[in-house]
Amino acid sequence: MTTPSQLDRFLDVPLQFEAVLQGPALRVDALLALSEGSLIETSQPAGEAVEIFAAGVLIGVAELAESNGRRAVRMVRFYPGSR
Numbered sequence: 001m002t003t004p005s006q007l008d009r010f011l012d013v014p015l016q017f018e019a020v021l022q023g024p025a026l027r028v029d030a031l032l033a034l035s036e037g038s039l040i041e042t043s044q045p046a047g048e049a050v051e052i053f054a055a056g057v058l059i060g061v062a063e064l065a066e067s068n069g070r071r072a073v074r075m076v077r078f079y080p081g082s083r
Helices: 002-011 030-033
Strands: 017-020 049-052 057-068 071-077
Touching: 049 071
Parallel strands: none
Antiparallel strands: 017 049, 049 057, 057 071
16 A cells, blocks of 8 residues: 655646637638637636546546636546546
């Protein structure tokens, strides 16, 4: 069995964090026209639930929130075995 102290060396490993949002349907030409910094509007309002992934693994659910005028996610539930 792994102890917390054995896991300490992994605490600094960066993981890709993803929140899956509903977006509009885009035509291929519109998709190809996107560049870094492009905005894609979402119809999901603040407070709506979104799935959260870390390193491609579903780890829980968050809700969309506002923080200092910016859109953010607030974790509301971690799935068992994902922490």
